[in-house]
Amino acid sequence: MKFIRYAKGKPEYRGIIDGDIIKRINGTIFHDYSLTADTYNINDVKILPPVLPAKIIGFRSNYNGTRENIKPKYFIKPASTLAACNENIVIPKNADNIYVEGELAVVISKKAKNIAECHALSHILGFTIANDVTASFEESDMTITLGKSYDTFTPLGPFINTDTNNFDFTIETYKNSNLVQSGHINNMVYDIFFQISYLSHIMTLNPGDVILTGTPSNAVNVKNGDVIEIKINSLGVLKNTVVEEL
DSSP, X not given: XXXXXXXXXXXXXXXXXXXXXXXXXXEOTTSOEEEEXXXXXXXXXXXXXXXXXXXXXXXXXXXXXXXXXXXXXXXXXXXXXXXXXXXXEEEOTTOSEEEEOEEEEXXXXXXXXXXXXXXXXXXXXXXXXEEOOEEEOSXXXXXXXXXXXXXXXXXXXXXXEOOTXXXXXXXXXXXXXXEEEEEEGGGBSSOHHHHHHXXXXXXXXXXXXXXXXXXXXXXXXXXXXXEEEEEETTTEEEEEEEEEOO
């Protein structure tokens, strides 16, 4: 199942993607929902972020190492950083450099608190694509939280794939059609099940919360006008353009 949020005019809806057709649903994607008779072509609607999380949690330095030399590290981004597929990433005026990172994102399906890794799968609604955007500054004391907290700094989408039997994900990031990042989630230091269990022992994870599971290679510097496309098999393409703040 592929869930999508979209707008047709001012109203916002949720639906299921079938090819290029969106079938509108009533209800919530986390519990019971029903199909309606309304359908739209995906090219005739505005795509929105597929979920509205209360919190976005990101894992740092989670590829190409070992647990012996890399401890689990995470950060939290506000929901106001969300951006949709095809929406612009806005460079704040006081930032020196902007970096993007293509990542697999996990969407939580139900409350998770102090769960074991063996129970993590049952708490996954599905997967989508994320772009973890970071700004750097001249000041040496600026924290990573500040650099990741600007509006539009978490593009997410275009949809949620609820097929949790497939963990064969390759992440590819393109800048202006040139491949700049590539990697498979098998190279994670801390896998998805560990991440969910670990975080649930620190904070309660709720339906709709999003975990950014890490980027497979070095972050990519971007500038005004750059077009970023992140591709993950079975999850589509997340496309955004970088623009300067007016």
